[in-house]
Amino acid sequence: MPRNLHAVIWTRIGGMPEKMGDLVLSSERADFTYTEAYVASNRPGFCLLGDAEIWANETVTYPISERIPVFPRLLSLIPGNNPRNLQRRHYLDILRAELGREPPLGIETEWQLLLMGGHGGIGHIDVFTNDIVAAHWYQAASHAPEAVNLDRAANGRSQLWSMLRRNVLDENVEFDPGLIEETLGPTPSVGGMIPKLLVSITPSEQRPIFYAPEAAGKQDVILKVEPPEYAGMLDLESLCLDIHREAGFEVPIHHRFDDEDLHFLAVERFDRVAGNPVPMESLFSIIATGDHRFRETGDILLDELGGVFERLRDVAGLASDTEEQFYRRIIMAILTGNGDLHLDNLALLGGLSNCRLSPVYDPAPMRAWPRHNLVSAIPFDASAHADHGAFFVGLGRTLGLSEEGVSECLHAALEATEHYTERVMALERVPEQQRRQLSEIVKQERALMIRHRP
Numbered sequence: 001m002p003r004n005l006h007a008v009i010w011t012r013i014g015g016m017p018e019k020m021g022d023l024v025l026s027s028e029r030a031d032f033t034y035t036e037a038y039v040a041s042n043r044p045g046f047c048l049l050g051d052a053e054i055w056a057n058e059t060v061t062y063p064i065s066e067r068i069p070v071f072p073r074l075l076s077l078i079p080g081n082n083p084r085n086l087q088r089r090h091y092l093d094i095l096r097a098e099l100g101r102e103p104p105l106g107i108e109t110e111w112q113l114l115l116m117g118g119h120g121g122i123g124h125i126d127v128f129t130n131d132i133v134a135a136h137w138y139q140a141a142s143h144a145p146e147a148v149n150l151d152r153a154a155n156g157r158s159q160l161w162s163m164l165r166r167n168v169l170d171e172n173v174e175f176d177p178g179l180i181e182e183t184l185g186p187t188p189s190v191g192g193m194i195p196k197l198l199v200s201i202t203p204s205e206q207r208p209i210f211y212a213p214e215a216a217g218k219q220d221v222i223l224k225v226e227p228p229e230y231a232g233m234l235d236l237e238s239l240c241l242d243i244h245r246e247a248g249f250e251v252p253i254h255h256r257f258d259d260e261d262l263h264f265l266a267v268e269r270f271d272r273v274a275g276n277p278v279p280m281e282s283l284f285s286i287i288a289t290g291d292h293r294f295r296e297t298g299d300i301l302l303d304e305l306g307g308v309f310e311r312l313r314d315v316a317g318l319a320s321d322t323e324e325q326f327y328r329r330i331i332m333a334i335l336t337g338n339g340d341l342h343l344d345n346l347a348l349l350g351g352l353s354n355c356r357l358s359p360v361y362d363p364a365p366m367r368a369w370p371r372h373n374l375v376s377a378i379p380f381d382a383s384a385h386a387d388h389g390a391f392f393v394g395l396g397r398t399l400g401l402s403e404e405g406v407s408e409c410l411h412a413a414l415e416a417t418e419h420y421t422e423r424v425m426a427l428e429r430v431p432e433q434q435r436r437q438l439s440e441i442v443k444q445e446r447a448l449m450i451r452h453r454p
Contacts, residue, residue: 003027005111009046010134013124013277017138019131020046023071025064025111030071032060044279044351046125047073048316049289051352067295069107070114072288073281076344077118077127078110086168086195086225091116120213121198122269124277141214164262168195168225194233194364195225201266203255214275219268221255226263230369232430234265236438237364239423240336241267247332247416250359270349270359279351280358284343286312297343302330302380306399318348319356323399324409326357331413334375334392334445336420337365337438342377368430368438375445389448407454414449417442 005025009032010017018041021034034045034052045051050060050071062071070078079088091113095103103109118127119137128134200211200218211218226234238256245251255266271280287308288294300308309322319325326346333341340362347358366372375388382391396406421439424430 005108006130007111007115008128008131008134010119010126010128010138011043011046011124011277012126012138013043013279014041015276017134019134020125023127025070025107028063030062030064032071033057044124047071047289048279048281048286048348048352048355053352054315062289063292064107065295066107068288069110072285073125074114074118074127075285076123076282077121077125078114079117086164086197087117088113122271123280124271164195164225168227169261194230195227197223197225198269199223199266201255203253203268220272221266221268224265224267226265232427232434233364233366233368234263235427235429236368236424236434237362238265239427240338240363240365241360243336243416243420243423244332244360244363247412249328249332252359252361267361278349279355280347280349282344283308283346283348286348287343297377298379300343300378302376302378303395303398305378309399316352317354322357324401324405327396327399327401327406328409328413329357329360330376330395331392331409331449332416333363335413335417335442335449336363337367337442337445338363339372339374340364340366340377345377365424365438365442367441368434370437373437373441386452387448389445390452393449393452393454403454410449410453414446414453417446 003026007023007025009020009023011020012018018038019035020038021032024031032046032050034055034057036057039052039056042053045053045055050073060071062068064070068075079085079091081088092103094116095109095112103112114127115129119134120126120141126134126137128137198213198220200213200215200220201223202209202211202217203219210223213220224234224237226232234256238254241251241254252270253268255264257264257266271278283305284297287300290311294300305326306323309318309326312318329341329346333339345362347361348355349358350356367374380388380391380395382388385391385394393406393410396409397403401409421442424439424442425435427435
């Protein structure tokens with residue numbers, strides 16, 4: 001790769017576009033330096049532990065690797081490297097056309113993908129090649145025409161549907177990538193095994209129509225599209241969102257709908273308030289930024305996260321109930337069969353002076369599928385306990401909860417999931433094998449919790 005790669009980070013967190021600073025990537029590290037004007041603004045920094053309040057005019061540095069080739073916070077702006085990521089497929093096709101060959105694996109290609117799709121995504125930061133590109137992008141966004149109804153746009157909806165059928169349903173149909181990008185913009189995506197796009201909808205419609213992101217008068221959503229290998233998954237995720245809301249968790253509004261053999265779950269975005277972006281960063285990113293030895297989720301144990309929250313509170317205004325809320329989510333994940341609650345599925349909202357756990361998202365009970373049948377995506381060591389049920393009951397104490405507090409959390413979770421298996425079995429579109437497997441797993445986990453609760 002060239003000796004240094006350059007980019008800029010901008011934001012609209014104050015209501016108007018402004019430059020945060022300059023980003024430089026060398027063969028060994030990433031550097032970010034704030035502009036003097038942004039330091040003086042006292043606005044949130046590009047990441048929680050890289051905030052200007054901590055670093056001021058000093059350069060923020062991070063030692064990169066193949067696993068984390070940029071600052072950890074920027075990973076969410078690079079299309080995920082999984083077979084169903086729609087944006088990654090699209091941008092790699094563009095790079096192939098430009099290079100006349102397959103883009104090489106490695107940091108330089110990931111950097112190009114960041115520059116192509118690193119703006120308009122989740123959170124409050126936008127990455128561009130340079131300031132001129134940034135200004136043009138914001139100007140185009142501010143002068144966008146009325147929302148384009150993809151059902152009525154010239155060929156727009158048919159092209160979008162063709163793209164989904166080809167890349168999600170694996171049908172041999174053609175589509176025009178240029179028209180898709182022209183209609184939906186950069187279409188920044190979200191990581192994970194399930195294809196996702198950022199679009200807008202009119203929530204009141206029984207079968208929502210898709211619009212470009214940030215369309216005037218529409219609701220921005222994360223649109224999940226169900227692939228055939230996970231038939232019924234969106235029904236299960238929708239059920240789990242409902243159960244978490246009924247249990248008192250903060251949960252985004254969601255809409256489940258179908259269009260023939262395409263199945264969708266639209267989850268309203270909570271990283272925007274009155275049209276302005278809100279800082280949002282995963283626990284993975286925060287931990288990796290603070291501990292340069294941390295590179296994989298397996299580098300930390302579940303019962304070490306209490307110490308992470310404690311150390312984070314030394315520098316950040318972390319909500320006082322974070323540990324309890326975290327514990328409640330862990331127990332609900334166990335009792336609903338969500339073994340995929342990893343550190344990228346847990347995030348903090350807000351800046352350094354005031355941050356809290358984000359609303360619940362991605363609570364899909366992936367243990368319904370044998371290849372995802374993990375008790376917890378975050379490693380734990382239950383060897384000192386009678387079984388893993390005893391470990392998870394005891395986990396509350398390592399998070400600073402009293403015995404009474406642990407008991408209350410367990411009681412609330414058990415009560416909220418009392419009829420969960422019956423509701424799972426009633427989901428007719430979920431294959432019977434998945435329903436039965438999930439129900440049996442949940443019954444076993446429930447018995448362990450009841451056995452060991454205080």
